[in-house]
Amino acid sequence: MSNSAVRPYAGRRVLLGISGGIASYKSAWLARLLTKAGADVDVVMTRSALEFVGAVTFEALTGREVHTGLFDAGRALDHVKLARAADAIVIAPATADLMARAATGQANDLLTACLLAAEAPVLMVPAMNDRMWSHAQTQHNVTHLRSLGYTVLQPDAGMLAAGEGAGPGRMPEPETIFAYVGRLLETDRRLAGRRVLVTAGPTRESIDPVRFLSNRSTGKMGVALAASAWRRGADVTLVAGPLAVAVPVGVDQEHVETTQEMRDAVERHIAAADVLVMCAAPSDYRAAEPAERKMKKTGASRNVQLVETPDILLSTKSARRAGSVIVGFALETDDELANARRKLETKDVDMVVLNSAREPDAGFGAETNRVTILRRGSASPDELPLLSKRAVADLILDRVAELLDGR
Numbered sequence: 001m002s003n004s005a006v007r008p009y010a011g012r013r014v015l016l017g018i019s020g021g022i023a024s025y026k027s028a029w030l031a032r033l034l035t036k037a038g039a040d041v042d043v044v045m046t047r048s049a050l051e052f053v054g055a056v057t058f059e060a061l062t063g064r065e066v067h068t069g070l071f072d073a074g075r076a077l078d079h080v081k082l083a084r085a086a087d088a089i090v091i092a093p094a095t096a097d098l099m100a101r102a103a104t105g106q107a108n109d110l111l112t113a114c115l116l117a118a119e120a121p122v123l124m125v126p127a128m129n130d131r132m133w134s135h136a137q138t139q140h141n142v143t144h145l146r147s148l149g150y151t152v153l154q155p156d157a158g159m160l161a162a163g164e165g166a167g168p169g170r171m172p173e174p175e176t177i178f179a180y181v182g183r184l185l186e187t188d189r190r191l192a193g194r195r196v197l198v199t200a201g202p203t204r205e206s207i208d209p210v211r212f213l214s215n216r217s218t219g220k221m222g223v224a225l226a227a228s229a230w231r232r233g234a235d236v237t238l239v240a241g242p243l244a245v246a247v248p249v250g251v252d253q254e255h256v257e258t259t260q261e262m263r264d265a266v267e268r269h270i271a272a273a274d275v276l277v278m279c280a281a282p283s284d285y286r287a288a289e290p291a292e293r294k295m296k297k298t299g300a301s302r303n304v305q306l307v308e309t310p311d312i313l314l315s316t317k318s319a320r321r322a323g324s325v326i327v328g329f330a331l332e333t334d335d336e337l338a339n340a341r342r343k344l345e346t347k348d349v350d351m352v353v354l355n356s357a358r359e360p361d362a363g364f365g366a367e368t369n370r371v372t373i374l375r376r377g378s379a380s381p382d383e384l385p386l387l388s389k390r391a392v393a394d395l396i397l398d399r400v401a402e403l404l405d406g407r
């Protein structure tokens with residue numbers, strides 16, 4: 001797999017600020033995730049953070065020096081250098097005190113001084129007791145920080161330290177924070193503010209109350225597309241059948257079971273969508289009359305009559321938004337290119353992404369994919385090499401952004 005897939009943030013520098021809350025034990029995992037993704041992570045800890053976790057932990061995880069003091073010998077200009085070098089700043093946990101100081105422009109320690117000297121985008125991840133979070137003063141500070149352009153995450157609800165409280169106050173999980181940092185680091189903003197509708201996964205059609213007709217789709221490719229579109233700043237809705245993978249951070253999911261339900265969900269969202277990527281593998285057939293009770297063995301063979309389900313792309317066509325970009329997928333076992341090219345016309349789409357059903361390491365369930373992209377009006381198909389599904393998603397969205405720009 002290419003280096004950019006394994007270490008997507010290689011060469012990017014992230015300032016990870018840690019203030020003094022018990023949630024800082026989770027920041028060690030965040031530092032690890034960012035470092036593993038290739039980022040150079042400069043950790044800046046407040047004095048109270050050092051009461052909870054040791055600087056050595058972060059030094060070992062990031063392989064870099066950890067910064068703590070504004071007035072350490074020879075370090076007088078650290079705040080300016082660190083702030084300038086950062087491509088993104090994330091403060092996790094951000095305590096009520098840290099946010100109050102940041103909201104009033106104080107610079108009385110290295111972390112707040114860095115914030116004032118920085119031009120990079122800032123993400124604050126609050127973590128505190130639920131009553132401290134809901135206090136009017138804290139909420140006032142949060143509103144002000146947001147008005148400065150900082151992204152302030154909503155804390156999670158659930159058990160707080162020592163079983164105290166249950167309202168919002170918990171720091172979101174490191175994987176969630178990591179995804180938001182990815183959004184801050186993204187340089188391609190062509191999809192920012194666009195509405196992207198993605199379908200993913202298989203659908204299920206009941207034969208009887210316990211059995212269903214479905215296919216081998218896991219939803220990985222659609223989920224990768226939804227994640228990439230969100231990272232690039234889009235508002236993303238994912239209409240998905242049963243998925244074998246987690247729904248990405250930031251994406252609104254609508255869960256469906258049958259092809260008819262998927263069609264209805266697409267119809268509800270399509271008028272607002274600038275982009276539809278129809279990556280799902282909806283079942284083309286359903287049982288004409290699903291049995292109401294479990295079918296028992298009788299010793300004889302049995303027929304189940306199948307009827308066709310609606311074609312989602314075609315039956316929602318009239319509701320498409322003017323100027324929207326529509327992407328279909330194709331998975332063929334024979335005459336792949338000719339069948340895929342025909343689909344551009346019959347399904348009235350701008351692009352068809354052809355997956356091969358036969359290739360090892362591509363298609364259903366794989367982490368990688370090899371696709372060929374056919375574009376309307378373009379004679380030569382675009383054959384991509386074997387890539388991670390994330391890289392394939394990025395390349396599909398590059399072409400979507402080009403089409404959107406031209407409309």
Ligand code: C5P
Nearest residue numbers: 278279280282310311312313328329330
């Ligand atoms: O018709 P076929 O399944 O080969 O075409 C594939 C494309 O059509 C995919 O984008 C798929 O999501 C979409 N599709 C659809 N409605 C169906 C079946 C497939 O929109 N009932």
